[in-house]
Amino acid sequence: MSYSTPDFFLTGFPGLEAHHHWLSIPFIVMYCIAVVANSTLIYIIKNEQNLHMPMYILLSVLAVTDIGLCTSTIPKMLEILLYNVRAISFQACFLQMFFISYFCALESSILVVMSYDRYVAICNPLRYTSILTTACIAKILLVYILRCVILIGVIPIMASKLLYCSSTIVAQSYCDHMNVAKLACADITINNYYGLSVDFLIAGMDLICIAFSYIMIIRAVLKLSTTQARIKVFSTCGSHIFIILYSYISGICNYLAYRFNKNIPNYLTVVSSVLYLIIPPVLNPIIYGVRTKEIREGFIKHLLGKANNRKIICNS
Template sequence: MSALNTSVLRPAGFILMGFPGIEHLQHWLSIPFTVLYITALVGNSTIILVVKFEQHLHTPMYVFLSMLAFVDIGLCTAVLPKILEILWLNSKDISFEGCFIQMFFIYMFVTLESSILVMMAYDRYVAICNPLRYTTILSKTLVCKAFVAFFIRDLVLTGLIPTLASRLPYCSSVCISHCYCDHMAVAKLACTNIIMNNYYGLFVALSILGVDAIFVGFSYIMIFRAVLKLGSKGARLKALNTCGSHLFVIMYFYIISLFNYLVYRFGKDVPVHVHVVFGVLYLLIPPVLNPMVYAVRTKEIRHAFLRHFLPRKIDSDLSHR
């Protein structure tokens, strides 16, 4: 009897329902998801390789950029292969352990992305507001200590999310109304009170994403104040254009992430497919947009890419001058 109860409370696996309510569109959704995933992999891998091969790019700004690219690859890879498996092959099964491992990596990469965005915002703040002391303030020691501190924070706080959820008794349905193992989508299957899981997930969202978003917003306010004091109108417009595009992508990440956390707790009337679509968008779109905003629009990255991957084009351009 004890063995029976244990097997009921801990099923062998779960069934991911994909996109409930829009099942007829699932095959069509596979096309843009595949394109976006390949774009994210190629774009972020290129950034990592370019920064690795170019010695003059081994500065905090580009180290943060390559770290962001690495996290973006991990973030979309944590969910997209399984989503594409559901869309292409209709393979919806996921093991009990696999579900919570996926949950851990999703939230770990999301919080790491937030941490790196904070470090990048501080990097830009120091570069624009205190350029003469940039190398002194952002030393290798400070960068390493900051990353380790953020990593430990994210590991401890997010590690408890799948740990607590995996200890819940699952004695009824094993069908998850989602295309990946989202925390609340899984916890709602438990046949017990999940108020602790609910509040802890909200605490993590507000203490990491909420606090980080405030810090990033404050940093960019200070950056914009410094930019507006620049003497040249052209320099002001260029700086505002660059910082504006960065801020757009950053705010997209935080707004959609926090919306995804809050809608499960307070959006009782929101259709399930809206939950699922927003849950995918905040994991997939930033890894696609970040290389375009941070790399394509950065002259040093563009030139380094051309030198390593299109050397003939560089030689041709020089010969025409």
């Protein structure tokens, strides 16, 4: 007997249905900011020769990842908020599940490589260019990309093999692993344990590596002779530290709220999980762009400079 795969139905923001049209406005704005800001960052790094260094290459990879993350999440969510189109096909649901989980995992991996970049730059400045060559960065990124593809790829495959024979209403605005898997009329213990294992192997191990890098950085900074030198080093790492703290603290809070606190209203859990996915792509290019002198100079040169030149030509 053949088994036909069902469509899933996303609820959007349960309890806030009357405000869906208004909710769409901030998400449209955030999506536009994320795409434009990250695309601008990529353009500046690509066209400014002075920015062809490991730190900025990693920033451009992070920008591509951020565009992928918000594009995997927001368009379908806006379709729900604006047009009340809640249905998503079986295949599209698990494809979305893969891409959202993959880009989240890849973003965590890039933050690890960026922390290693800062460690080498501060603790071994004289050997920075010889240690972190373009080839070295490419190899490290390839390892992390393969890790994410392999570990994350198993999640939607396992979930898609489950039998869905009752409700297909997902209490979320996108297809996430456990919200979909718990709809199956089958035992999902293995899915749950595998999801927890992947969370530890990726987010847990990445956080340990980042913490180790910054412990070594702090040790090196404390050995500097002047307070001014220490402030300069911490200022250099400030953007990265802020992004790490936001990403992991919000991720941990969202994870704990989802798994252990049943008293939180469902719409708050949904909103927090969506913001966890969308805020980093919005903040990353703005924070790095504002705090990084070389990127500000590249923005003035390649965008504002060209705009002024066109204005002069038009007026002449």
